Structures are given as structure tokens and as C-alpha cells.
Amino acid sequence: ISCRPDFAIAHYNLGNVLNQADRLDEAEASYHAAIALAPDLANAHLNLGVVLTSLGRCAEADAALRRAIQLQPDYHLAHSNLLYSHSHHQAIDAATLFAEHRDFGEMIEAPLRDTRQPHDNRQDPDRRLQIGFVSADFRNHAVASFIEPVLRELRGYPNLCLHAYYNHAREDHVTQGLRQHFAHWQQVVDLGDAELAAQIRADGIDILIDLSGHTAHHRLLTFAHKPAPIQASWIGYPGTTGLQSVDYFLADRFFLPVGEFDEQFTETIVRLPASAPFLPFADAPAVGPLPALTCGHLTFGSFNRPTKISPAVVALWCELLRALPGSRMLLAAMRPDGRAEQLAGEFAENGIARERLLLQPRSDMRTYLELHQQVDICLDTFPYTGGTTTLHACWMGVPTLTLAGTTVPGRAAASTLGHVGLPGFIARDASEFVARGREWAADLEQLATLRAGLRERLQQSALGRPELVAAGLERTFRMIWQRWCQGLAPRAFEITANDLPAQARP
Structure with missing residues (x-):
């Protein structure tokens, strides 16, 4: 230049x-x-x-x-x-x-x-199934943290053979750990969409799983070729692919309540015991006492990407902060790019002085988790709510107050809160969001009790049981395969813990 x-x-x-x-x-x-x-x-x-x-x-x-x-x-x-x-x-x-x-x-x-050709997969309803997973995130990425515990369980099922189609040039320690869970691993970043589709057909894949949706480096154009007789989307994207060639979307009853979101999908929704399990950070600090009991005021927090904090989000949070004059707000993950001061200005425009804000820079994982020891309640963003951040907050004993949306991206936090039995933190509109925040601020004793037991709640839920999710997934694979063998169209159904072998139940 x-x-x-x-x-x-x-x-x-x-x-x-x-x-x-x-x-x-x-x-x-x-x-x-x-x-x-x-x-x-x-x-x-x-x-x-x-x-x-x-x-x-x-x-x-x-x-x-x-x-x-x-x-x-x-x-x-x-x-x-x-x-x-x-x-x-x-x-x-x-x-x-x-x-x-x-x-x-x-x-x-x-x-x-x-141009699509019929599939010649052998229509034996009980035979070993070839399951393919397509992703660019078999590396240090949130998707990998969700899928790894399930793959660790699935590899032990003798009636499944797992294939990985990895669509990214970068490999790291997470990549090496994931490789061991697959019988077959292929680097496909250099293959065109038609070439990859031909390879999947040649491998005899019975069920092909998309783990990207519309996120970076997806291969939806390969799925459009319909290389496998059954195709599904899972984990990577909160919403439909929009493709008729993708037959199923894998979710759970808390993420997509029955009958409420079906019309937002081209796919048929199958509900597992949980959409995916949560793998907590191995070196996570212990849950601390409720900060409000010692500092004398309530501290709200946000650990979401700062770019998700829109002016509308700031306005709603400030309405709650104004209703609780002594409260504070911790904003984490701030970039060194001026966004922090821009946010501080937006809070000031909504009547919240700079001294009520605690701005924290992006940090390593343990420091990020330790910051939760300063927070009583997390406040969620919208319309794209917190997924992984809500789970980490629960692990640290901090519940998240969320405004559940009418679109799929607005369901992530509500799903986690549903699994751990906290419907009291799910609001349907802005006024209820503020009302619920005030209610919890007035009951510190209950909030402290909840904090002390929230990690255990998460562990005991389906989110903390990867073997349960894997068993549900294996049962799902068999059921949708049997329907295809019978020439039946996809249909919605749910797999609950009671449908699974006793050893997989909580």
C-alpha cells in the first residue's frame, strides 16, 4: 500500500x-x-x-x-x-x-x-448405520465443546459408524482430540460442493448431519445435492437452513416448544432429551457467595458479545437499573476498540451514570468465570440471546434474566433456564423483564439459595448428561432410518429420558 x-x-x-x-x-x-x-x-x-x-x-x-x-x-x-x-x-x-x-x-x-440421483443405500432397518458429520468447527470452537461429549459416547455404539468431513484448514489440539471419536476422517476444505457430495455418496452415508447452518464455512450447497438419503441440521445455527433437502432439525422441548416454532422450519423438528450437553471448563473456580449480601447492592452482569448489546437492549437494561437505584452493571468481554466507551455513553443517555458500570476487558477463560463471583444476576441480550454464556453463568451459580423471543435465536437462554427449572427468569415482554428483575432483587435469600445449588441443577439436568443426549441421538438415528426404509416421509417426534435404556436415564 x-x-x-x-x-x-x-x-x-x-x-x-x-x-x-x-x-x-x-x-x-x-x-x-x-x-x-x-x-x-x-x-x-x-x-x-x-x-x-x-x-x-x-x-x-x-x-x-x-x-x-x-x-x-x-x-x-x-x-x-x-x-x-x-x-x-x-x-x-x-x-x-x-x-x-x-x-x-x-x-x-x-x-x-x-440432477439428483436415487440413493442405493441398503434398506435394512436394523443394520449398522453410516453417520456423517459436516463441520468447519472441529477445532477450538463452541460447537466442538458441545459435540465432543456426545461423540465420546456415540463412538461406543457398535451399530453406528461415524464419519467426519472437516471443512477448515486449521487444526489444533481440539481437532486432534475429536479425531479419535471418528472411524473415518476427511479434510474436505479443497473439495467443491459437487465433489464433496460425490464423496459422501461413495462413502455410503445413510444420515448426514450439518453442524454449521448459515455460519462461516458451511457446506449447505453440498446438502442441496442430497448426497445422503436422510439429512439433518444440529447445534451450529439457531434456525432453519431453508433447504427442502434437509429433512430434520434436532432440538429439544425447551429450545423449541412443541407446536410453537414448527412453521419457522423447512425441516421436521425432532426433540432430543437436550439439544446438546454442556461441557464445563475443567479449571472453573468454585461458586462464590451472593455478592449482594456483602456489598449491599445488586450487581447485574453481561458476558455476551458487546456487539449483541444494541441500543434497544441498553434501554431495557437501564429501565431495570433505574428501578433499582443502588444497583450496578458489569459489562465483560470489552474490546480495546472504543466500544466500551460507546456503551457507557448509551447508558448515560438512558440515565445510568458511568460510576454504576464496571467495564471489564476480554480475558482468559478462568478470569472470565471468576468475574461471575461479582455478579448476582446476568441480563440477557435480544433478539439473539445468550447460549454458551448462559450455560457458563449457570455453572458459576448465576441465573440469567432473559426476554424470550418469537424467533429461534431468541430461545437459547430460555432453553437453558427451562432445563434447570428456572422459568421465573424468563420474561415474555419488556415490562415482565423489569418486573422479574425487581422481584428477584427483593428476595436475596432465595437468590443466594439458588446460587448455591445451581451448578448441581445443571449437572443433574439433561444438559449435564452427555450419555443421555447420545442415547437419544442414537434412538433418533434408528427411528428416522427405519421410516426411510419403509418409504415414509419425515415426521416430528420426541425422545424423552423414559424412552431410553435405564442406564442412560438420570
Whole structure:
């Protein structure tokens, strides 16, 4: 760039490097520089949209991603990123979000329908099944932490043979640990979608599982080829793929209550004992006493990505903070990019002074968990609620007050709270959110008792029982396979602990 300041691709590549280094403000500037020099560079508009989504600026991200699509209408990656961005957008309702996903599915499936070939998998309902998992997250990633305990159990089932199709060039210690759970492992990042589909067919996969949805490095175009007779989506994305070729979506009754979200999916919903188990951090500190009992005031906290904290979220949190004048708010995971002070300004605009805020930078895992010892109740973001953060908070004895949404991304925290028996922390609207916060603030004794027993609640729930989830998954595989062998269409059903062998039950 020093030699050629007008070299658009150099500015674009610098933006990519800065994005990977989590220097998002600088990455944004580099992408803008590239676009100023080359306005038709679709990749620059796409990656600018990705950065703006990460910065929580949904409207600007929307414009950048739509420009990328305008320049390249078949830019599937831009379409997926737009869907992911819209799942964070409060102004987009459930029906619109579903329609956009469905339209994406139609766009990529329509050209392929006449090219699909019948499956010649042997239709024996009781034979050993070949199960394929497709993911770019078999590495140090949240998805890997959810799936590893299940894979550890599934590998012991003699009637299942597990195949991994790993779609990322990076390998780390987590990758090496996951490899041992699969009978077959293939690195597929260099295979085109049709090539990967052909490989899956050649491997005789009976049931193919997508673990990415519309997140980074997904292979939904491979699923659109329908390489396996049964295909399902699980864990990686809170919502439908939009594809008719994906038969099932795996969830649980707390994440997707029966009858409430079926119309938001092209897939048929199957409910497991839990969508996935939680693997706590091995070196997690002990649960501490309730801070409010010693410091004399209630401390709320947020450990969500700061970019999920929209002005609407700040406004609701501040309404609760104003209702409890002595309370404080701890905001963790702050980047060194000015976002912390921007948030402080938004709180001030809503009547909450800077001295009531505790701003904490991003940290290592143990420090992150130790911060929970300063927090009495976590406050959730919306419409994209906290998943992993809610689970870690429960492990540290801290319940999360959540505003459950009408879209699937708004269900993550409510699902965890349902599993551990805390419906009193789930609000249906803003007024109930504030009312529930005030109620809990007025009952510190009960809050302290809850804190002391919350880790055990999590351990005893289905979320703490990977063997139960694995048994439910194995039963699901067999049931959907038997339906296919009988020529029957997919149907919704639920596997509960009572449906499983006694050794798998709590």
C-alpha cells in the first residue's frame, strides 16, 4: 500500500488480516478504502458486511451485504451472511426471517433438483448405520465443546459408524482430540460442493448431519445435492437452513416448544432429551457467595458479545437499573476498540451514570468465570440471546434474566433456564423483564439459595448428561432410518429420558 496507495486488492487483503486479528474498526476502514478504489469488488462489500455484523451495526451490514448480492446475484456466501445478520436484527419478524431462509434454499436447490440421483443405500432397518458429520468447527470452537461429549459416547455404539468431513484448514489440539471419536476422517476444505457430495455418496452415508447452518464455512450447497438419503441440521445455527433437502432439525422441548416454532422450519423438528450437553471448563473456580449480601447492592452482569448489546437492549437494561437505584452493571468481554466507551455513553443517555458500570476487558477463560463471583444476576441480550454464556453463568451459580423471543435465536437462554427449572427468569415482554428483575432483587435469600445449588441443577439436568443426549441421538438415528426404509416421509417426534435404556436415564 505504501508503494501503491491505489491498489484496491491490497487494501482488501489488509482488511482480511485485520479482521482475523479482531481489529474490526481498522478492518472496516480498509474495506472502505478498497471499495472506494474498486466499487464493484463484491468480496469487499461482503467482508465489510461481516465486520459490521460483528460490530452490531445491523442496518449498515444489511446494506453492504445487499450490495455484494447486487453485484453478484449468485453469491451464496453473501446470502448466508445476510441471513445470519438478520437473525440479530430486532426489526425483522419471525415470518420474514423464515421466508428469507426459504428463498435462499429455493435459490440453491432449484438448479439441482433434476440432477439428483436415487440413493442405493441398503434398506435394512436394523443394520449398522453410516453417520456423517459436516463441520468447519472441529477445532477450538463452541460447537466442538458441545459435540465432543456426545461423540465420546456415540463412538461406543457398535451399530453406528461415524464419519467426519472437516471443512477448515486449521487444526489444533481440539481437532486432534475429536479425531479419535471418528472411524473415518476427511479434510474436505479443497473439495467443491459437487465433489464433496460425490464423496459422501461413495462413502455410503445413510444420515448426514450439518453442524454449521448459515455460519462461516458451511457446506449447505453440498446438502442441496442430497448426497445422503436422510439429512439433518444440529447445534451450529439457531434456525432453519431453508433447504427442502434437509429433512430434520434436532432440538429439544425447551429450545423449541412443541407446536410453537414448527412453521419457522423447512425441516421436521425432532426433540432430543437436550439439544446438546454442556461441557464445563475443567479449571472453573468454585461458586462464590451472593455478592449482594456483602456489598449491599445488586450487581447485574453481561458476558455476551458487546456487539449483541444494541441500543434497544441498553434501554431495557437501564429501565431495570433505574428501578433499582443502588444497583450496578458489569459489562465483560470489552474490546480495546472504543466500544466500551460507546456503551457507557448509551447508558448515560438512558440515565445510568458511568460510576454504576464496571467495564471489564476480554480475558482468559478462568478470569472470565471468576468475574461471575461479582455478579448476582446476568441480563440477557435480544433478539439473539445468550447460549454458551448462559450455560457458563449457570455453572458459576448465576441465573440469567432473559426476554424470550418469537424467533429461534431468541430461545437459547430460555432453553437453558427451562432445563434447570428456572422459568421465573424468563420474561415474555419488556415490562415482565423489569418486573422479574425487581422481584428477584427483593428476595436475596432465595437468590443466594439458588446460587448455591445451581451448578448441581445443571449437572443433574439433561444438559449435564452427555450419555443421555447420545442415547437419544442414537434412538433418533434408528427411528428416522427405519421410516426411510419403509418409504415414509419425515415426521416430528420426541425422545424423552423414559424412552431410553435405564442406564442412560438420570
